[in-house]
Amino acid sequence: MNQGLCINDSCGCVAPRETSGATLSGSLIGTLTLWRERARTRRYLREMPAYLLKDIGVDESQRQQEVEKPFWR
Structure with missing residues (x-):
């Protein structure tokens, strides 16, 4: 298991938490x-x-701007 950070909203502290492989693969x-x-x-x-x-x-310039973006953005 990997460790991530868990922020407790009630107290604002930062504590380590376990991240399961299932969560990572789902992500x-x-x-x-x-x-x-x-x-x-x-x-x-x-x-x-x-x-x-x-x-x-959508006009032509908007189309061009959108199609030029890489798929990861």
């Missing part, structure tokens, strides 16, 4: 899922025709 899966979703939606946005962009209120 990793969640992050990978988010990255995959970002890549997919940015690909759709890149391929979207101008009339659909207009329908959703």
Whole structure:
């Protein structure tokens, strides 16, 4: 098990806590899922025709700004 920090809201102290492998793997899966979703939606946005962009209120510069972002941001 890994150690992390736990902040006790009632007293404001910082104390070590145990982090289970299951929590870490769940967090990793969640992050990978988010990255995959970002890549997919940015690909759709890149391929979207101008009339659909207009329908959703996105102009060409906004589209370009979004599709140029890496999937991890």
